[in-house]
Amino acid sequence: TWSGVPQGPPDAILGITEAFKKDPSGEKINLGVGAYRDDKGKPTAEQQVVQQNMDKEYAGITGVPDFGSAAALLAYGPDSAPLKEGRIAMTQSISGTGALRIGGAFLHRFFPGAKAIYIPTPSWANHKAVFSDSGLEVKQYRYYNKDTIGLDFDGMVEDIKKMPKGSMILLHACAHNPTGVDPTEQQWRSISDAVKEGGHYPFFDMAYQGFASGDTDKDAFALRHFIKEGHQPCLAQSFAKNMGLYGERVGAFSVVTASPEEKARVDSQVKILVRPLYSNPPVHGARIASTILKDPALNKQWLGEVKGMADRIIEMRALLKENLEKLGSKHSWNHITDQIGMFAYTGLNAEQMTKLAEEHSVYATKDGRISVAGITSQNVGRLAEAIYKVKG
Numbered sequence: 001t002w003s004g005v006p007q008g009p010p011d012a013i014l015g016i017t018e019a020f021k022k023d024p025s026g027e028k029i030n031l032g033v034g035a036y037r038d039d040k041g042k043p044t045a046e047q048q049v050v051q052q053n054m055d056k057e058y059a060g061i062t063g064v065p066d067f068g069s070a071a072a073l074l075a076y077g078p079d080s081a082p083l084k085e086g087r088i089a090m091t092q093s094i095s096g097t098g099a100l101r102i103g104g105a106f107l108h109r110f111f112p113g114a115k116a117i118y119i120p121t122p123s124w125a126n127h128k129a130v131f132s133d134s135g136l137e138v139k140q141y142r143y144y145n146k147d148t149i150g151l152d153f154d155g156m157v158e159d160i161k162k163m164p165k166g167s168m169i170l171l172h173a174c175a176h177n178p179t180g181v182d183p184t185e186q187q188w189r190s191i192s193d194a195v196k197e198g199g200h201y202p203f204f205d206m207a208y209q210g211f212a213s214g215d216t217d218k219d220a221f222a223l224r225h226f227i228k229e230g231h232q233p234c235l236a237q238s239f240a241k242n243m244g245l246y247g248e249r250v251g252a253f254s255v256v257t258a259s260p261e262e263k264a265r266v267d268s269q270v271k272i273l274v275r276p277l278y279s280n281p282p283v284h285g286a287r288i289a290s291t292i293l294k295d296p297a298l299n300k301q302w303l304g305e306v307k308g309m310a311d312r313i314i315e316m317r318a319l320l321k322e323n324l325e326k327l328g329s330k331h332s333w334n335h336i337t338d339q340i341g342m343f344a345y346t347g348l349n350a351e352q353m354t355k356l357a358e359e360h361s362v363y364a365t366k367d368g369r370i371s372v373a374g375i376t377s378q379n380v381g382r383l384a385e386a387i388y389k390v391k392g
């Protein structure tokens, strides 16, 4: 029956972990997948959830209500007009990926106009598959400038202006994956203007709120600025990274609408999309997340831990750059500290990345991306040496 099924390629990111595991070296370093494990607040919240001895009944189609309202407040902020006016349609999702996928399905079914979505070049490797499997046509806009290892701001704005009127555009809200290159607040203002001018529809992917600056409000700047400017975006949120809830699959998809009446119609259609996909989402992780968001003491502790994670990442970036400079590298490594969030785009090419793995047991993706979360004060010296030997 399945003789016609071709062998598919493995996931380029998750495959790195497999190669890492096979390496017998005692000094090996895994900088592949973006994962940060040093979390302390979560077990307390989880204990609270377990002690409450809640039932395991089904949630509603849109998930745990307390979670949805808390997630919306975190993203949109207490001063958000659409939140205060009750015009944000919200559903719990199977983490960020599920949020993007529900979004893709909703846009495919209801977006008025051409079903094409523009994603940045490069983008998270899964974006293209998520949106094309949702039935959307996926196109790209310029984002990264490989000469400066920074943002191609002019190219980006030019491409936004060239898109057909009323196009859909995916924006990484903060801590762009894989490049770690984010627009400045001033640049976001211009991007918002260009999107508005084109009558385009913004879809924000916020998988790392808090991870960039360490401040969840600051990291929501782009989303909140767009809304102040009158955009009505949709949003995919993930709690995998900022709460260390990777395997619990906690996320949310929301749509800013024009009125409570429009919100009700959108809600009804999101439910109709979710029902035949998975009926309703799992409850445990969402209860943990909502406990963390709603309990004032736990919330404070969590915000402190998020800041700690972001600060540690910023510190590791500085250490890596410093070590490379000490070794006498003739290249500039300013981009390592200019970039932000979980990932650094080193500027190393595929050949150099292969050498890093084969000769130095340093594993990361072939595009030159390294997960800064995997760098420690213990391994940063060896990592810098390896990069120096490969690149000079």
Ligand code: PLP
Pocket (backbone or CB within 6 Å): 034, 094, 095, 096, 097, 098, 124, 172, 177, 205, 207, 237, 238, 239, 240, 246, 251
């Ligand atoms: N969007 C971006 C940009 C990501 O990097 C990720 C990866 O973690 C996700 C979405 C979705 O992740 P998850 O489904 O684990 O929440």
Ligand code: TYF
Pocket (backbone or CB within 6 Å): 011, 013, 014, 032, 033, 034, 035, 124, 126, 177
């Ligand atoms: O880019 C990363 O490393 C994270 C984690 O199929 C991830 O976004 C990677 C690949 C994948 C799912 C999650």
